[in-house]
Amino acid sequence: xxxxxxxxxxLLAAAALTGVLLGACQPQGxxxxxxxxxxxxxxxxxxKGLNPQAGEASPQGRxxxxxGKDYTPLNEDPKALFDKLEGSMAERRKTxxxxxxxxxxxxxxxxxGKTYDVPLWHTWYEGMSAxxxxxxKIKLFIAQLAACKADADCHKSRAEIAHEVMAQSGTDKxxxxxxxxxxxxxxxxxSEGFDRGNPEDELGQGFTLFSPSFVEHVLAQAQGIETxxxxxxxxxxxxxxxQFSPCVEEFPRSAVMVKTNWDQIDGASPKVSAHATDAAAVxxxxxxxxxxxxxxxxxxxxxxxxxxTTDGKLFGLKSIxxxxxxxxxxxxxxxxxxxxxxxDFGQDRPASLARFNxxxxxxxxxxxxxxxxxTDPKPWGSYETAQPALAAAIKASYDGAVEQRxxxxxxxxxxxxxxxNLEHHTGNGRTNCIGCHQYSLTxxxxxxxxxxxxxTYAASMAAEYPQYGRARRRANFPAEFAWSFGxxxxxxxxxxxxxxxxxx
Numbered sequence: 001x002x003x004x005x006x007x008x009x010x011l012l013a014a015a016a017l018t019g020v021l022l023g024a025c026q027p028q029g030x031x032x033x034x035x036x037x038x039x040x041x042x043x044x045x046x047x048k049g050l051n052p053q054a055g056e057a058s059p060q061g062r063x064x065x066x067x068g069k070d071y072t073p074l075n076e077d078p079k080a081l082f083d084k085l086e087g088s089m090a091e092r093r094k095t096x097x098x099x100x101x102x103x104x105x106x107x108x109x110x111x112x113g114k115t116y117d118v119p120l121w122h123t124w125y126e127g128m129s130a131x132x133x134x135x136x137k138i139k140l141f142i143a144q145l146a147a148c149k150a151d152a153d154c155h156k157s158r159a160e161i162a163h164e165v166m167a168q169s170g171t172d173k174x175x176x177x178x179x180x181x182x183x184x185x186x187x188x189x190x191s192e193g194f195d196r197g198n199p200e201d202e203l204g205q206g207f208t209l210f211s212p213s214f215v216e217h218v219l220a221q222a223q224g225i226e227t228x229x230x231x232x233x234x235x236x237x238x239x240x241x242x243q244f245s246p247c248v249e250e251f252p253r254s255a256v257m258v259k260t261n262w263d264q265i266d267g268a269s270p271k272v273s274a275h276a277t278d279a280a281a282v283x284x285x286x287x288x289x290x291x292x293x294x295x296x297x298x299x300x301x302x303x304x305x306x307x308x309t310t311d312g313k314l315f316g317l318k319s320i321x322x323x324x325x326x327x328x329x330x331x332x333x334x335x336x337x338x339x340x341x342x343x344d345f346g347q348d349r350p351a352s353l354a355r356f357n358x359x360x361x362x363x364x365x366x367x368x369x370x371x372x373x374x375t376d377p378k379p380w381g382s383y384e385t386a387q388p389a390l391a392a393a394i395k396a397s398y399d400g401a402v403e404q405r406x407x408x409x410x411x412x413x414x415x416x417x418x419x420x421n422l423e424h425h426t427g428n429g430r431t432n433c434i435g436c437h438q439y440s441l442t443x444x445x446x447x448x449x450x451x452x453x454x455x456t457y458a459a460s461m462a463a464e465y466p467q468y469g470r471a472r473r474r475a476n477f478p479a480e481f482a483w484s485f486g487x488x489x490x491x492x493x494x495x496x497x498x499x500x501x502x503x504x
């Protein structure tokens with residue numbers, strides 16, 4: 001743990017990670033990072049000068065950190081937990097912050113007698129990106145599955161092969177491949193091909209990560225993922241009471257999906273895009289549907305979760321989505337950096353978050369949903385006295401959802417949670433995360449084509465996506481709420497299988 005002193009703020013994994021270069025093995029030709037001094041100014045360790053093309057056999061291409069453990073789900077019955085969270089905003093937010101704290105659990109690295117902390121989530125597997133770690137696992141899994149099928153003496157199940165693949169080269173993560181500018185500036189899949197209207201409007205930039213158990217489940221369920229149809233009728237009953245999808249088994253409770261969003265913060269006066277999220281802002285976004293153009297606010301690298309890339313650029317984490325399978329319908333959490341972090345959605349942030357990474361997480365706000373419907377009759381009530389700005393913002397979102405109820409059966413008051421940096425699309429400010437994700441790998445009957453991410457909140461498609469996508473419409477969820485099935489995994493599995501000449 002860090003002391004209260006801000007004498008050293010490790011810049012995300014990059015900062016701590018250069019210290020993992022196998023003891024005292026400093027890459028030849030690389031600029032040695034400055035050392036941290038107790039009580040002194042912030043000193044940044046980084047990936048600067050390392051070569052992502054050099055390969056792990058070369059010290060110059062090696063930045064290894066132990067692959068983090070799986071997420072430990074909440075120690076509660078998932079159904080009882082779901083009911084509790086659905087009916088209480090206070091329990092929901094308390095749980096959301098607790099999950100955030102769990103995912104910030106420091107993975108310890110030691111360099112020159114000093115210990116650095118790396119958040120658990122950043123040691124996990126990256127999705128489609130400049131560092132496609134999940135795709136690499138898929139290729140290895142299909143190759144070994146094909147070899148087993150060709151061997152008459154191999155009787156391993158797909159689950160067994162998936163488990164073995166996860167253990168192979170799975171003890172370390174090479175951050176030199178992650179900490180490249182291309183990885184932090186790539187457009188997120190949800191924003192690809194997006195017509196912004198105003199070309200100067202920003203697009204979400206960053207990458208996704210998945211917990212080890214999530215990836216292992218994708219491997220074991222690869223056939224079901226690849227062959228899953230997007231034309232499963234919306235009202236078709238699910239296979240069983242314990243399985244939402246006709247295509248795959250449900251993920252284990254330790255499964256986690258993460259999405260990150262970054263701004264470059266180089267220069268003498270770095271700035272990060274920011275949004276107001278007070279009651280007036282929430283009212284406006286529910287009515288208009290779209291977050292306004294952000295302001296650019298000054299930021300210090302010591303006040304935002306920061307990395308330095310191999311080419312020496314600094315990037316600050318301005319938003320992060322976290323989804324855990326603690327309940328069957330997942331828990332949906334999102335955080336965003338704010339220049340006024342102690343107002344509205346940051347008023348109830350636990351002081352304990354300040355002990356991670358030199359206190360940078362004290363600059364983030366959070367919203368959370370766990371269900372389609374808001375069954376807390378007064379979700380702002382617990383905050384009226386101690387956190388009035390939070391109460392007002394929650395009430396504004398509730399009032400907005402009340403006004404947008406559709407005719408029965410979609411007349412329930414729905415939840416709301418929208419990240420102003422990631423839900424930047426026109427109309428997407430009205431989302432609640434869970435509602436949008438129900439439509440992954442489905443069919444848009446109005447347009448007679450696969451459902452697009454941007455369909456789900458379109459006012460013109462209310463018959464297909466009631467309450468701007470927030471209401472539950474589907475009886476089944478083919479992709480188990482994971483947009484990555486259609487955006488990434490189906491094509492990756494198909495390509496790996498064809499490369500091996502393997503058929504199911």
